Amino acid sequence: MNIEQIRTDFPILAHPIHGHRLAYLDNAATTQKPLCVINALDHYYHHTNANIHRGVHHLSEQATAAFENARKIVQDFIHAEHSQECIFVKGTTEAVNLVASSFGSRYIQAGDEILISALEHHSNIVPWQMLCQRSGARLKVIPMNEKGELELDTLEQHFSPKTKILAIIHASNALGTLNPLKEIIHRAHAHQIPVFVDGAQTAAHLKIDVQDLDCDFFTFSGHKTYGPTGIGVLYGKTHWLEAMPPYQGGGDMILSVSFEHSLYQGLPFKFEAGTPPIAEVIALGHALEYINSLGWDTIYTHEQSLLEYATERLGSIPGLKIIGNAKNKIGVISFTLEGVHPHDIGSILDQYGVAIRTGHHCAMPIMNFFNVPATARASFGIYNTLEDIDQLITALYEVKRVFKR
Amino acid sequence: MDIRDLYQELIIEHGTQPRNCCVLENANSSAEGFNPLCGDKVCVYLKIDNVTIEKATFTGAGCAISMASASLMSEAISGKDISEILDLSLRFKECLTSDSAPPLPGKLAAFAGVREYPARVKCATLAWHTLEAAIKKSASTITTEAL
Numbered sequence: 001m002n003i004e005q006i007r008t009d010f011p012i013l014a015h016p017i018h019g020h021r022l023a024y025l026d027n028a029a030t031t032q033k034p035l036c037v038i039n040a041l042d043h044y045y046h047h048t049n050a051n052i053h054r055g056v057h058h059l060s061e062q063a064t065a066a067f068e069n070a071r072k073i074v075q076d077f078i079h080a081e082h083s084q085e086c087i088f089v090k091g092t093t094e095a096v097n098l099v100a101s102s103f104g105s106r107y108i109q110a111g112d113e114i115l116i117s118a119l120e121h122h123s124n125i126v127p128w129q130m131l132c133q134r135s136g137a138r139l140k141v142i143p144m145n146e147k148g149e150l151e152l153d154t155l156e157q158h159f160s161p162k163t164k165i166l167a168i169i170h171a172s173n174a175l176g177t178l179n180p181l182k183e184i185i186h187r188a189h190a191h192q193i194p195v196f197v198d199g200a201q202t203a204a205h206l207k208i209d210v211q212d213l214d215c216d217f218f219t220f221s222g223h224k225t226y227g228p229t230g231i232g233v234l235y236g237k238t239h240w241l242e243a244m245p246p247y248q249g250g251g252d253m254i255l256s257v258s259f260e261h262s263l264y265q266g267l268p269f270k271f272e273a274g275t276p277p278i279a280e281v282i283a284l285g286h287a288l289e290y291i292n293s294l295g296w297d298t299i300y301t302h303e304q305s306l307l308e309y310a311t312e313r314l315g316s317i318p319g320l321k322i323i324g325n326a327k328n329k330i331g332v333i334s335f336t337l338e339g340v341h342p343h344d345i346g347s348i349l350d351q352y353g354v355a356i357r358t359g360h361h362c363a364m365p366i367m368n369f370f371n372v373p374a375t376a377r378a379s380f381g382i383y384n385t386l387e388d389i390d391q392l393i394t395a396l397y398e399v400k401r402v403f404k405r
Numbered sequence: 406m407d408i409r410d411l412y413q414e415l416i417i418e419h420g421t422q423p424r425n426c427c428v429l430e431n432a433n434s435s436a437e438g439f440n441p442l443c444g445d446k447v448c449v450y451l452k453i454d455n456v457t458i459e460k461a462t463f464t465g466a467g468c469a470i471s472m473a474s475a476s477l478m479s480e481a482i483s484g485k486d487i488s489e490i491l492d493l494s495l496r497f498k499e500c501l502t503s504d505s506a507p508p509l510p511g512k513l514a515a516f517a518g519v520r521e522y523p524a525r526v527k528c529a530t531l532a533w534h535t536l537e538a539a540i541k542k543s544a545s546t547i548t549t550e551a552l
Contacts, residue, residue, distance in 0.1 A: 343470075344470070347411065348412070358443075359442070359444060374443070374444050402409070
């Protein structure tokens with residue numbers, strides 16, 4: 001793999017920050033965009049802009065074709081059986097809300113149980129909590145151990161005939177833990193429990209095959225897969241999506257409307273009310289093709305080597321504690337430094353061109369579990385190098401110097 | 406811009422070993438403040454006698470900036486009149502957001518560097534906002550009692 005070539009594909013990486021080379025290690029929050037994605041947005045507004053699925057004019061036909069071509073790219077990317085199973089949404093958060101709302105209103109009643117895990121991001125907790133408040137269902141949580149791994153030995157204890165859905169994160173944004181998804185789904189299905197997967201942290205880092213996983217729903221965000229903000233994908237098996245009522249009403253999702261009654265479109269349009277972010281959908285297609293062009297083996301091997309190197313180097317810093325030591329992790333490392341609050345770490349690292357995330361990572365239950373108010377988190381992408389990690393380590397010693405640690 | 410302008414000796418010292426960091430047993434007003442962005446949390450306790458804050462303490466957890474701010478605030482306001490303190494609070498917040506504001510008195514001048522770090526202004530002002538809430542609460546209590 002030619003990492004220097006890859007780095008030149010991402011123009012932002014060439015911009016110094018506070019006079020230093022940028023070491024962008026906040027990829028779990030959002031990834032940078034390759035030139036092909038930036039150009040796709042630009043090209044769309046220069047040459048193709050029109051509303052889709054309605055015009056008979058040339059531009060509308062072109063925009064519609066490009067939009068639907070992106071859906072096909074998404075289908076191939078996640079290996080869905082049908083393109084109609086790929087719904088465009090704002091992002092992972094909207095996908096969870098869509099399913100909690102729509103699946104919830106169709107299938108979940110008072111006394112039912114919704115199962116999530118101790119590793120969830122707030123976006124895969126709060127929509128289900130809101131559904132519980134509306135419906136009288138109960139939220140149950142699969143616990144984790146001190147390493148940040150789910151306690152799967154006792155998984156079946158959390159299943160009951162009342163469990164209507166298991167909503168689970170593929171990999172933890174706060175700890176990096178990679179869940180053994182295929183096994184979890186298999187065991188849930190043995191109890192007739194459908195599984196919703198939050199794939200926000202994996203779609204850009206691991207090959208996703210929704211048919212092989214056999215998940216009932218899968219979602220990811222465009223902006224964490226080298227694509228634009230404001231766009232994401234919800235995959236759902238056809239039979240679920242067909243049975244579920246629309247999430248939002250409006251234009252584009254109907255066949256006919258009268259004041260007495262409306263007939264809804266079929267999939268995927270039933271779930272895509274209103275004008276979607278067309279440019280972003282098309283650019284997302286380019287982002288996914290960019291990932292495809294690199295190849296999954298290359299991406300996985302590279303990011304695992306970064307994880308291994310960073311774990312070793314961070315572990316050698318006195319007073320630094322890595323939070324989350326699961327056996328299988330994606331390229332995410334959370335840590336604390338004795339006597340220094342993570343926000344102070346973040347501010348000082350920034351002065352040395354190192355961008356990391358600090359805070360609770362929208363996973364306050366995880367912070368509570370490890371009894372820390374916040375952590376500092378470095379997360380890797382395809383363009384990161386060992387030099388980025390060295391820059392992080394050097395800057396962390398500066399933090400220690402400022403704080404006399 | 407040097408990171409030492411933000412993390413001055415005084416801020417590191419008070420941030421890591423804050424003064425008056427305890428519950429005030431005979432407090433007659435208190436308020437809680439949160440900075441959801443950082444997870445900083447501060448509770449300010451006041452012993453108010455008529456128009457004077459006799460003693461101020463705080464408890465909380467957060468970054469060095471927020472803890473140092475609460476610590477130095479508690480030192481700066483104990484024994485002062487409420488009107489004077491509210492004026493100081495206003496000046497503190499102004500100084501952190503505006504280049505043209507007059508410099509802060511005494512040790513509080515150490516926070517002038519925070520102005521260059523917009524993401525951290527809320528950390529520094531959290532204690533002062535919480536102080537204002539505690540003062541307001543005591544005023545409203547007094548008003549209610551007067552009625």
